[in-house]
Structures are given as structure tokens and as C-alpha cells.
Amino acid sequence: MEDVVLWLRNVTKEYGTGRARVLAVDDVSLEVRQGEIVLVMGPSGSGKTTLLSMMGCILRPTDGNIWLRGTEVSALPEGALAHVRRRHIGFVFQSFNLLSSLSVWENVALALQIGGTRGEAGARQAKELLEAVGLGDRLDSLPADLSGGEKQRVSIARALANSPSLxxxxxxxxxxxxxxxxxxxxxxxxxxxxxxxSVVIATHDARIMDVADRVLYLVDGRLAKKPRVHQG
Ligand SMILES: Nc1ncnc2c1ncn2[C@@H]1O[C@H](COP(=O)(O)OP(=O)(O)O)[C@@H](O)[C@H]1O
Ligand SMILES: [Mg+2]
Structure with a gap:
């Protein structure tokens, strides 16, 4: 099991209490190996974002355990968890989440700086990361001047800033x-x-299914064996 990067064991997440209680992720166990692309599919509200937030150490499980590269992250105090997040995990969101007042290059350089890469090294790496996603000629543009596809490529460059394993x-x-x-x-x-x-992608976009090594289906917060047709 040397190559297991992420391991979830009986992970559950509840929001709210009493009548407002929502069981968003219900007893999910899974592992993600090095270099693996795992797709998490499921209808809106099935728990994809909640599951990914726990995988990414943004959110703690209500119950269950999560290990990232052999460290039990579900047991870490907040400060240590934030460190793990910055050092080992990169995020790409639907809404891009770029800082609108910073240039493309500054957005990536800032992420590098937060991870501890500053000055000359940071400047050079930000440029290299943006060149790698085909945006070497847009370094000084503001996010507002880019197309959606370009913005998402900036956020991929930013996600890679600290060379995350996940x-x-x-x-x-x-x-x-x-x-x-x-x-x-x-x-x-x-x-x-x-x-x-290792790449974990939540989507309900069936078009990107063919890039996946493995597809997991979430239905009402639980992993399902097969895709289930939603009955209206
Ligand atoms: N912060 C929150 N507080 C309360 N309920 C939430 C919160 N976030 C998500 N939920 C609920 O948890 C369930 C799963 O949501 P989510 O993880 O966003 O699913 P998906 O990403 O598949 O659409 C839904 O019922 C949603 O309404
Ligand atoms: Mg979602």
C-alpha cells in the first residue's frame, strides 16, 4: 500500500442538528493511489463538494478517519492541517476563485509565496507554471480580461504552485x-x-469520464456500485 496517497475510512459528514440535520456524506471508505485519476460523479446535492472538501483538508469529518501520505489528517490541529493543505494539496474550483485585482502572474506568485517560495525563485516559477498551461503571453493580464478556459488554466497553474501530490x-x-x-x-x-x-475530480460532466482510471458514484452521500438513473 506504499502508493496510497489518500485513504478515507468510514467517513461521515453531518451539517446542522435536530430537524435541520443533513447527512451529506455517509460512511464513505476509499483510497486514491499515486498518479491515479478518480472521478466522483453524482447528481447535485449528492455530497461531492463535501467529500472533496474533506479530502482536501478544508473540512473535517464528523466521523471516520482520513490519512494523507500516511499522516492522519483528521486528527491534526487546525494549524498543522493548514500546513498540510498548503504543502500537499492543490485546488481547482468551478468558479476559478482568482483574485480580481491581481494579474495572472501575481495570482500564481502569491500562491507560491504562501507556500514559502519568494523573490526570484517565486517569480521564475510563476512564469514557468503559466507557460506550462499556455499562458506565457498573458502574464500581466487581469483575470477579467481572460476567457473562462484561460481563467481555469490560471487556476490550474496556481493549484500546482507548491507541487502538490494531490x-x-x-x-x-x-x-x-x-x-x-x-x-x-x-x-x-x-x-x-x-x-x-493524484487527481480527484468531482463532476456531473460525463464528457470527461474517459480520462478517469476509476469512477465513483455518490448517491445521497453514499458510494454506489453502479450509476443509478435518477427517478423523478
Ligand atoms: N454548509 C452547509 N450547511 C448545511 N448543509 C449543507 C452545507 N453544504 C452542503 N450541504 C448539504 O449537504 C448535501 C450535499 O451537498 P454538496 O456536498 O454540496 O453536494 P454536491 O457537491 O454533490 O452538490 C446537500 O443536501 C446540501 O444541501
Ligand atoms: Mg458541489
């Missing part, structure tokens, strides 16, 4: 047209295949 994408293609969606999916595939990063 990359998490929450519906990364939801706001993109097919061509850009395909391009982003290809880029994530390359990261797994060529750089050995």
Missing part, C-alpha cells in the same frame, strides 16, 4: 464550453500521467 477539482469544467472542458481534462490527465500526481 490535486482536487470541484466541477472544474462546469463553466467551460466543450473544447475548453476537454482541454482542462487533458491537462489534468497529463499531470497525473507525467508527474505522478
Amino acid at each position: 490535486l482536487i477539482g470541484d466541477e472544474p469544467t462546469a463553466n467551460l464550453d466543450s473544447e475548453n472542458g476537454r482541454r482542462v481534462a487533458d491537462m489534468l490527465t497529463t499531470l497525473a500521467r507525467d508527474q505522478g500526481r
